[in-house]
Amino acid sequence: MTCRSSCIPPEQLCCSPAGLRPATPSSGLSHPSLPETAKEVTLLVNNAGISTGARLSTGDLAEIRREMGTHFWGTLEVIRAFAPILARGGGGAIVNVLSALSWFASPGAGSYAAAKAAEWNMTNGVRLELAGQGTLVQGVFLGAADTDIAAGYDGPKIDPREVPRRSMDGLLDDRIEVVVDEWSAMVKESLSQDPAPFYARMTDLLGAS
Numbered sequence: 001m002t003c004r005s006s007c008i009p010p011e012q013l014c015c016s017p018a019g020l021r022p023a024t025p026s027s028g029l030s031h032p033s034l035p036e037t038a039k040e041v042t043l044l045v046n047n048a049g050i051s052t053g054a055r056l057s058t059g060d061l062a063e064i065r066r067e068m069g070t071h072f073w074g075t076l077e078v079i080r081a082f083a084p085i086l087a088r089g090g091g092g093a094i095v096n097v098l099s100a101l102s103w104f105a106s107p108g109a110g111s112y113a114a115a116k117a118a119e120w121n122m123t124n125g126v127r128l129e130l131a132g133q134g135t136l137v138q139g140v141f142l143g144a145a146d147t148d149i150a151a152g153y154d155g156p157k158i159d160p161r162e163v164p165r166r167s168m169d170g171l172l173d174d175r176i177e178v179v180v181d182e183w184s185a186m187v188k189e190s191l192s193q194d195p196a197p198f199y200a201r202m203t204d205l206l207g208a209s
């Protein structure tokens, strides 16, 4: 697949379009000016995210649904709205900002991790479906970056600017997956192994739920 990212003028980048907030499972994506403002989109970046800290087993179900709504349903609704526009432009690319927590669960982030896992495999499914129209769908994985969502996390954090930088480099190489940092690479590596020692190590590092 040939990526057209090198040809994307900055004014055509579409990232968290203003006014589009398809955050809840029940909300359909609607924005009166979408067809006007989005005529020539060739790159869609799905970056929106929240972390509620809701516990899966005892937490507020509405919060858990809100988290799934933002990461899974919201991203999917935006993709469905923009896919025909990307197709008209020759295919373009979609970048979904995922997480190392798409691949494991950590204390205090069970709901977030479940939503990010759902978003990850939705990314894989959409990639297959949109390949025929020439749209490259890239998943980007990171551990912790120094932004608001990670304000309560005391561990090491990368510079968030590294994320778009690595993603754009990946688009130039038609890469469907970008693993931004060592933490994400370590988590990915663990997936082919027995999860018991991995989770024992994570409990040592991150504490218990």
Ligand SMILES: NC(=O)c1ccc[n+]([C@@H]2O[C@H](COP(=O)([O-])OP(=O)(O)OC[C@H]3O[C@@H](n4cnc5c(N)ncnc54)[C@H](OP(=O)(O)O)[C@@H]3O)[C@@H](O)[C@H]2O)c1
Binding pocket: 016, 020, 021, 022, 023, 024, 046, 047, 048, 049, 050, 070, 074, 097, 098, 099, 100, 142, 143, 144, 145, 146, 147, 148, 149, 150
């Ligand atoms: N930072 C990290 O450590 C880290 C690690 C792994 C993955 N990620 C992922 O990286 C992405 C970006 O997060 P961030 O680090 O930049 O966090 P952030 O600083 O908290 O920013 C999140 C952004 O998402 C927007 N947003 C939230 N809900 C939305 C909705 N329903 N519709 C539209 N926009 C919405 C927020 O807009 P408002 O402020 O207007 O609500 C905010 O601009 C997220 O997908 C997150 O899961 C982050």
